[in-house]
Amino acid sequence: MSHIEPVIRSARDTDADAIAKLHAESWRSTARGLMSDHYLDEEVHAERRSLWRARLGSGESQYLTLVAVQRDGLHGFICFKLRADSRWGTLLDNLHVDPELCGRGLGEALMKVGVAQVEQATPGQPMHLLVFAANLGARRFYRRLGGIESGEVELALPEGDRSAQAIRIAWPAPVLLQAA
Numbered sequence: 001m002s003h004i005e006p007v008i009r010s011a012r013d014t015d016a017d018a019i020a021k022l023h024a025e026s027w028r029s030t031a032r033g034l035m036s037d038h039y040l041d042e043e044v045h046a047e048r049r050s051l052w053r054a055r056l057g058s059g060e061s062q063y064l065t066l067v068a069v070q071r072d073g074l075h076g077f078i079c080f081k082l083r084a085d086s087r088w089g090t091l092l093d094n095l096h097v098d099p100e101l102c103g104r105g106l107g108e109a110l111m112k113v114g115v116a117q118v119e120q121a122t123p124g125q126p127m128h129l130l131v132f133a134a135n136l137g138a139r140r141f142y143r144r145l146g147g148i149e150s151g152e153v154e155l156a157l158p159e160g161d162r163s164a165q166a167i168r169i170a171w172p173a174p175v176l177l178q179a180a
Contacts, residue, residue: 006075006106008113011065013056018074019067020049026096030135039159047158055079063093064121066114068106075101078110082122088170089126090118102137111145115175126173130155133165142169146178 011019024045032040039047055063062083068076076097084091092114097106118127130153131138143149147169155166171177 006068006070006109008066008068008110011056011067011077011079013053015067015074015077016052016056017049019056019065019077020045020052022074022077022098023048023052023094023096026099029099030138031132034132034134034164035157035159035162043159051158064114064117066110066117068097068110076106076110078114080114080118080127082118083125085128088128088168089173090122090128090175092127092129095129107141108145111177115177119174124173125175126171127175128168128170130166130168133167139167139169144178146176147171 024040027035027044027048028040035044056065063079063081065077065079067074077094078092079094081091081093083089084093095107095110097110115127118125128150129142129147131142132155133139133152139149148171150168150170153166153168154163156163
């Protein structure tokens, strides 16, 4: 990625393959040991491609997905499931940044733009996410943005009968992000 700031825009169905590739790369770098090596090395890209093609191709309004792009490609994305839970509100379903660019502010920029759009679509709703308990860097990132760790849950993994411990991180309504 060059020094030019990326453009954050709504995802299009034509972004599905690039989102899937980034999602797979991100999991390969952060979920090794939680997900099987076989899944991460052999199956994750095709499985994520199928998911993102279906999600972006369906036009479902319950999902809000944004991408960060530059001339040289897609470098991050964020996806919210609106009104996902009556208690916890909107689900921040995915936030992934090119692993080589982590720590440079792109995740925070995606959060700020995304939360502003979520607030327009579902005013006054709380927000939450589930993050692998072992992903300490992500947990620190969300806490810096004002997220509150609100208990552990067992999270089903996409590869079948496996699960992992996850932490629910929540923001009360209205969602106000702190500066990281």
